[in-house]
Amino acid sequence: xxxxxxxxxARLPLFRDMDDTLRERVFSGSFLQVFPPQLVxxxxxxxxxxxxxxxxxxxxxxxxxxxxxxxxxIVEPVTSFILAAVVNDLPYLMTARTLEPSRVLLxxxxxxxxxxxxxxxxxxATMRELALAYRDxxxxxxxxxxxxxxxxxxxxxxxxxxxxxxxxxxxxxGEKRLLASLLGMTPxxxxxAFSTLASHGVRVNGGKITIIDRDALCEFxxxxxxxx
Amino acid sequence: xxxxxxxxxARLPLFRDMDDTLRERVFSGSFLQVFPPQLVxxxxxxxxxxxxxxxxxxxxxxxxxxxxxxxxxIVEPVTSFILAAVVNDLPYLMTARTLEPSRVLLxxxxxxxxxxxxxxxxxxATMRELALAYRDxxxxxxxxxxxxxxxxxxxxxxxxxxxxxxxxxxxxxGEKRLLASLLGMTPxxxxxAFSTLASHGVRVNGGKITIIDRDALCEFxxxxxxxx
DNA sequence: CGAACCCTTGATGGCGATCAAACGCCGTGG
DNA sequence: CCACGGCGTTTGATCGCCATCAAGGGTTCG
Numbered sequence: 001x002x003x004x005x006x007x008x009x010a011r012l013p014l015f016r017d018m019d020d021t022l023r024e025r026v027f028s029g030s031f032l033q034v035f036p037p038q039l040v041x042x043x044x045x046x047x048x049x050x051x052x053x054x055x056x057x058x059x060x061x062x063x064x065x066x067x068x069x070x071x072x073x074i075v076e077p078v079t080s081f082i083l084a085a086v087v088n089d090l091p092y093l094m095t096a097r098t099l100e101p102s103r104v105l106l107x108x109x110x111x112x113x114x115x116x117x118x119x120x121x122x123x124x125a126t127m128r129e130l131a132l133a134y135r136d137x138x139x140x141x142x143x144x145x146x147x148x149x150x151x152x153x154x155x156x157x158x159x160x161x162x163x164x165x166x167x168x169x170x171x172x173x174g175e176k177r178l179l180a181s182l183l184g185m186t187p188x189x190x191x192x193a194f195s196t197l198a199s200h201g202v203r204v205n206g207g208k209i210t211i212i213d214r215d216a217l218c219e220f221x222x223x224x225x226x227x228x
Numbered sequence: 229x230x231x232x233x234x235x236x237x238a239r240l241p242l243f244r245d246m247d248d249t250l251r252e253r254v255f256s257g258s259f260l261q262v263f264p265p266q267l268v269x270x271x272x273x274x275x276x277x278x279x280x281x282x283x284x285x286x287x288x289x290x291x292x293x294x295x296x297x298x299x300x301x302i303v304e305p306v307t308s309f310i311l312a313a314v315v316n317d318l319p320y321l322m323t324a325r326t327l328e329p330s331r332v333l334l335x336x337x338x339x340x341x342x343x344x345x346x347x348x349x350x351x352x353a354t355m356r357e358l359a360l361a362y363r364d365x366x367x368x369x370x371x372x373x374x375x376x377x378x379x380x381x382x383x384x385x386x387x388x389x390x391x392x393x394x395x396x397x398x399x400x401x402g403e404k405r406l407l408a409s410l411l412g413m414t415p416x417x418x419x420x421a422f423s424t425l426a427s428h429g430v431r432v433n434g435g436k437i438t439i440i441d442r443d444a445l446c447e448f449x450x451x452x453x454x455x456x
Numbered sequence: 457c458g459a460a461c462c463c464t465t466g467a468t469g470g471c472g473a474t475c476a477a478a479c480g481c482c483g484t485g486g
Numbered sequence: 487c488c489a490c491g492g493c494g495t496t497t498g499a500t501c502g503c504c505a506t507c508a509a510g511g512g513t514t515c516g
Binding site: 044045063065066068069070072083084085087088090091093094116117120123124126127128130131132133134135137138139140141142144145146147184222224225226 | 272273291293294296297298300311312313315316318319321322344345348351352354355356358359360361362363365366367368369370372373374375412450452453454
């Protein structure tokens with residue numbers, strides 16, 4: 001891939017501050033690939049061959065073990081994923097699957113590791129990214145351990161609302177069953193959780209959610225006091 | 229603190245490969261402090277002032293929010309903790325409390341951040357450490373979402389056994405109520421989970437656990453196929 | 457138009473939380 | 487030295503959240 005082709009990749013926090021010629025080297029050694037929906041990009045247990053950057057589309061990261069399955073993250077463009085497996089050259093802990101037609105930049109793991117060693121700015125950005133990802137997971141784990149399902153949904157909605165453009169309105173990506181799995185519940189109970197939130201300021205219309213009473217939702221969900 | 233004082237700190241993966249004079253600079257700017265049990269070292273929401281290294285004793289990292297409380301990690305010597313908050317200069321997401329009389333090395337956050345910028349080996353070690361910690365949390369979250377309580381306990385025991393010296397024998401650190409909170413259950417249910425595991429090759433004697441039938445425990449707990 | 461499939465709603469059951477009480481351990485004070 | 491009280495653990499009883507099973511409505515796609 002050539003560098004100018006996808007300026008939004010170069011603008012990612014991960015790549016933004018690094019040396020231009022090294023960035024060019026990374027991109028020219030990588031390739032942009034198009035995938036149909038429902039395609040498995042890699043599976044848990046495989047050696048981490050590529051750092052992935054989702055350019056367009058939607059990807060699910062899930063863990064499956066012993067017949068059970070749970071989605072760990074929904075990746076939206078433009079974001080890199082599985083950085084942690086790549087930097088330490090360890091097997092993937094998750095399986096990645098496209099949910100929509102997607103374009104993914106595949107950066108060979110050995111290449112990115114080599115350039116990380118050469119470029120302090122890239123290494124620092126990697127370190128920061130990992131630290132932020134770690135903190136996200138700390139929150140997610142505490143959420144799962146301390147809150148019950150409707151509260152988790154409420155907090156998810158509040159968090160989504162804060163980082164989507166239109167205030168008070170949220171568009172769910174993917175199917176509701178996916179959100180259910182992300183929040184650690186069944187589709188049936190997600191549906192019931194939405195009905196519960198109806199009495200706390202939330203209106204649902206398909207994949208479009210409206211928060212008509214933010215205060216009521218906050219009081220019910222007791223969101224994390226520390227901002228992200 | 230002087231450098232030769234605590235060679236096992238210098239041998240930590242985090243500090244092992246860095247430049248000697250810079251390591252000396254880090255240690256000389258830090259101080260080793262002794263704390264009594266049950267003392268709060270820092271609280272969730274505070275600005276991260278120090279990178280902590282537990283030299284001796286036992287520390288609990290917990291999250292408390294909305295009247296609820298859950299322990300996220302039990303820190304044993306010699307280990308650093310809350311690296312993620314320090315590198316990004318963000319508030320702590322967890323509260324730290326000593327469980328036993330403890331000695332902790334306090335490294336000023338600004339100092340460690342400065343030296344990280346100067347020393348590529350330290351930065352790389354930080355990056356690796358964060359990536360490994362991230363992967364641990366991915367496992368912990370998947371564990372919490374997919375397994376029920378007795379299975380979680382079984383896996384915890386198998387994991388502890390593999391990283392403690394004596395094969396087949398595990399010494400729990402801290403009280404059982406602490407382990408219960410770490411595993412996301414109540415003390416009552418931890419007790420019941422131990423009884424369940426009695427029919428799967430586990431014997432309990434106070435804080436001393438013996439795995440008398442490893443295969444049976446594995447079959448019951450279905451441990452993660454991917455090694456740590 | 458029919459067949460999947462997803463979402464929703466209802467009925468039932470199980471895991472785990474809560475409440476309650478008894479036991480054992482340990483440190484204190486009589 | 488022993489009695490007592492506090493605390494953690496264990497065991498039992500009950501309750502509530504959520505999973506599971508089941509069925510019906512809506513949408514999409516062949």
